[in-house]
Structure formats: C-alpha cells, structure tokens
Amino acid sequence: MTPAARIAAAIEILDAWREGTPVEKVLTNWARRSRFAGSKDRAAVRDHVFEALRNLNSFAALGGGESGRAIMIGALRNQGQDVDDYFTGEGHAPTPLTEAEQTAGIAEHVVDLPAWILPQMQGSLGEDFSAIEQAMRQRAPLFLRVNQARTTRDKVIAALAREDITAIAHDLSETALEVTENPRRFAASAVYRDGLAEIQDAASQAVSDLIPIEGPVLDFCAGGGGKSLALAARGAKVTAHDISEARMRDIPERARRAGVRVDIKSLPALKKAPKFATVFADAPCSGAGSWRRDPEGKWRLTEEQLQKTLTTQAEVMRTAAGLVMPGGILAYATCSLLEAENDAQSSGFLADHPGWSEVSRHHFTPLQGGDGFFLAVLRKP
Numbered sequence: 001m002t003p004a005a006r007i008a009a010a011i012e013i014l015d016a017w018r019e020g021t022p023v024e025k026v027l028t029n030w031a032r033r034s035r036f037a038g039s040k041d042r043a044a045v046r047d048h049v050f051e052a053l054r055n056l057n058s059f060a061a062l063g064g065g066e067s068g069r070a071i072m073i074g075a076l077r078n079q080g081q082d083v084d085d086y087f088t089g090e091g092h093a094p095t096p097l098t099e100a101e102q103t104a105g106i107a108e109h110v111v112d113l114p115a116w117i118l119p120q121m122q123g124s125l126g127e128d129f130s131a132i133e134q135a136m137r138q139r140a141p142l143f144l145r146v147n148q149a150r151t152t153r154d155k156v157i158a159a160l161a162r163e164d165i166t167a168i169a170h171d172l173s174e175t176a177l178e179v180t181e182n183p184r185r186f187a188a189s190a191v192y193r194d195g196l197a198e199i200q201d202a203a204s205q206a207v208s209d210l211i212p213i214e215g216p217v218l219d220f221c222a223g224g225g226g227k228s229l230a231l232a233a234r235g236a237k238v239t240a241h242d243i244s245e246a247r248m249r250d251i252p253e254r255a256r257r258a259g260v261r262v263d264i265k266s267l268p269a270l271k272k273a274p275k276f277a278t279v280f281a282d283a284p285c286s287g288a289g290s291w292r293r294d295p296e297g298k299w300r301l302t303e304e305q306l307q308k309t310l311t312t313q314a315e316v317m318r319t320a321a322g323l324v325m326p327g328g329i330l331a332y333a334t335c336s337l338l339e340a341e342n343d344a345q346s347s348g349f350l351a352d353h354p355g356w357s358e359v360s361r362h363h364f365t366p367l368q369g370g371d372g373f374f375l376a377v378l379r380k381p
Ligand SMILES: C[S@@+](CC[C@H](N)C(=O)[O-])C[C@H]1O[C@@H](n2cnc3c(N)ncnc32)[C@H](O)[C@@H]1O
Pocket: 220, 221, 222, 223, 224, 225, 226, 227, 228, 241, 242, 243, 244, 247, 282, 283, 284, 285, 312, 316
C-alpha cells in the first residue's frame, strides 16, 4: 500500500469506530477485507489509528471536523506534512481537499480528554497536569521485565542485541528494559521464548518491586498474572486469584516459561486457607494511567462506569483485607491517575478500618516514562 492508501484505510477505520464498533474489531474486519495489505501495511494503519485516538480532539481541531477524514487531515498537519501530497485522489489515496477543508481547522492547543473527566484529571494531577496530558499524546515505549529468577539485565541486553533488538536499562526498576529498536521482533525472539524477559510496563514493574514480601503473597486480582510472575521472580511464594478464571488462563504456561511457581485459588478455597502475609489487590480501574497504550479507553469510559468502578475497588479492598494475617500487608494498586481511585480509596479504607496504618504511598505518571500507577501499602493491626 502507498502511504496515502494507508491514510485512506485509517480514515475508513476511524469512521467505523466513531459509529460505535470497538477499534480492535474494526481493525480486524478491515484486515480481513484487505487481503492486499501486508504485515507492514497493517502495522502502519494501526499506528495511524492509535495515534489519532491518542490525539483525537487536537487532530479534529487541526483538521476542522470530527470525521475520520478531518482527523487524518489534522494528523498530517500535526506532523507538519503537506496534506495535498497524500490527498491526491490517485490510486487508493483520499480525494483532494475541498476549498472548505483547505481553510478549516485551528492550531490552538486542545486537551485530548473527554470534557467530563477534565476537572477530575486537573484536580488529581495539579501542576503536572499539562505535562502529563502532553506525554499521554505520545506512544508508550515497549518495556520488558527481565526475569531475575533466570538471568540478569545485562545478559538480556546482549541476547537481544544478537537478535537485532536494541534495549536499554530503564530507571523505574532494576528489571526494566526499554526497547529502542525493532520492538516488533521481541514476540518471536529466543529471549521471550526461553522465558528470559517478557513484556511489562516499567511502572508496573516498579509497583511489583515495592510490594513487601514478608511471607506468602496473594495476588488477589491477578488477571493474566503479570505481577504474580514478577513477585514470584523476586522469590515470593505466590498464590493467584481473579474473579475471572478465564483471565488467569495463561498463568500456568507463563509461569512454566519463566521457571517460577504460581498457585491458583478460588475465593472459597482462599477463605478456607491460612491468611497471607501480603495480599496485593491490583484493582480494576479506569485504566487512565495506560491510555497511551489503550487510547480508546479514554473515550469509552463514562461517568457511570467510573462510579461503579469506585464501588468495586472499595469492595475488593474490603475482601482482600479479610485475607491478610494480623500484622500483614494489604497492597492496593491501580493503573489510574485519578485521585478518586487512588488516594481517596486508600484514605477511605483507613478511615473505615481502625488500627490499620499506612506504610507508604507511591504515584507514578507517564512523566517517569512508564504508565500511570498508584500503590498504597497498608498494614493490618
Ligand atoms: C488491573 S487488572 C489486573 C492486572 C494484573 N494484576 C496484571 O498485572 O496483569 C484487574 C483485575 O481485577 C479483576 N477483578 C475485578 N473484580 C474483582 C474482584 N471482585 N475480585 C477479584 N478480582 C477482581 C479483573 O478480572 C481483572 O483481571
């Protein structure tokens, strides 16, 4: 496909997304229909679409409208490109700009967040708001977690280099690498296949690093097990649980590849089992901290969903707290930047649970390179 044809495909995909179909589904449908598109074309079109979703309001403003076409006009203007070079009408390129399109659009700064969440985000991030909002317009780097149960960061850097993948150490965690060249090769690399490293955001690793290991650990909201594996690699005896068994499906295979052990237990089994020295609750959240990687998430989230999530988070904390042994730790985390999901939840829990105390509280934002994350480490009396 020509660069212009890829823009035309992005326009079509953005229009279908605007009608309400989830972006992954639209991309899959487009790829099925477009047998002529090779893997490089699919990746390039996907990049256009995700960049547009991260910058939706500002590209719409620059392009002078909300259609896929206006958004991609805005995207090209944002890159300082001459839109007429792409909108030629030749071959599979979009049709040339109309006179109205030539002059439509404004270049002033627009915030790339839904209006309803703006006050909360500004209140939560204070003076860092603008810098974080700018950072969230950029694509997130690919981070790897080096499996310290098997190898070292330097050895992984060298092994990746042999496969033509460049990675550098990242400050957020001693296990974190940022892939700076050929990130798409990682999934097929021997480093991944042999369980020496796997994909995990750097702030997510920093959160796992900060969880005290004082005895058996329960990962109460384990999902796919990313943090269970990180805790097990630190030497913890880890039990994983999630309300959704399906989400934990890959944990045994991931643990096998990493050479670590993770047990899986249902809630009834946990209630009968001995209590844990540390219970980690990586709670369901708005995902606001990872909107660089899931930009659709910010446009999909509604006020009602956020309210429901706040209720679920408080419930998760209450249930998880009941599984902590006396004197043990409840570690509460979200990948959110919103005060309501973070500090307010932690403070609310402490207010409702006399005798509990706060050991530490940590905030991570994209300004440190990784996703936005929150962690509160609380101790049971
Ligand atoms: C942020 S994700 C966890 C990500 C995971 N810890 C990781 O590092 O890959 C939140 C998880 O909480 C789970 N969850 C939601 N409500 C829950 C509940 N009441 N009890 C346990 N898990 C719950 C969801 O199914 C989801 O997998």
